[in-house]
Amino acid sequence: xxxxxxxxxxxxxxxxxxxxxxxxxxxxxxxxxxxxxxxxxxxxxxxxxxxxxxxxxxxxxxxxxxxxxxxxxxxxxxxxxxxxxxxxxxxxxxxxxxxxxxxxxxxxxxxxxxxxxxxxxxxxxxxxxxxxxxxxxxxxxxxxxxxxxxxxxxxxxxxxxxxxxxxxxxxxxxxxx
Numbered sequence: 001x002x003x004x005x006x007x008x009x010x011x012x013x014x015x016x017x018x019x020x021x022x023x024x025x026x027x028x029x030x031x032x033x034x035x036x037x038x039x040x041x042x043x044x045x046x047x048x049x050x051x052x053x054x055x056x057x058x059x060x061x062x063x064x065x066x067x068x069x070x071x072x073x074x075x076x077x078x079x080x081x082x083x084x085x086x087x088x089x090x091x092x093x094x095x096x097x098x099x100x101x102x103x104x105x106x107x108x109x110x111x112x113x114x115x116x117x118x119x120x121x122x123x124x125x126x127x128x129x130x131x132x133x134x135x136x137x138x139x140x141x142x143x144x145x146x147x148x149x150x151x152x153x154x155x156x157x158x159x160x161x162x163x164x165x166x167x168x169x170x171x172x173x174x175x176x177x
Contacts, residue, residue, distance in 0.1 A: 004044050014028055016053055028153060088132060092161050095164075
């Protein structure tokens with residue numbers, strides 16, 4: 001059985017989904033692909049996994065680096081799993097481009113090139129926002145693009161993490177000139 005719970009963050013409501021052992025989803029309410037991993041039937045219930053996740057989010061939204069990850073269990077394709085595993089390596093307060101992720105996937109697969117757009121599709125379908133930090137992925141020029149929760153939320157999350165947004169915005173401006 002799958003269960004849900006709700007969390008009110010400084011950036012709005014967040015819905016959590018999980019089973020007795022692991023988190024299977026975490027979405028800002030109303031975001032693109034909201035609830036994509038939820039089955040037709042689920043129940044609202046407090047679970048230890050939700051308590052762990054709430055503790056993680058409390059630390060995160062207070063500006064601290066959570067020193068742990070709640071257990072995550074997602075059913076997906078090998079490609080998406082590979083992309084999401086790379087997302088988990090992006091340190092708090094830092095960013096990586098879609099192209100950099102594509103290069104890592106290409107090296108891992110032993111191929112010469114991987115599409116950054118394909119990576120973008122996998123990033124966009126991440127069912128465990130925040131914890132699998134898709135908000136830390138930026139365009140090649142450092143621009144804030146492609147966040148299912150909305151660009152403003154992405155900016156707020158990176159600001160919370162004290163990421164170097166000014167440099168990203170400067171790179172964007174220089175490219176446009």
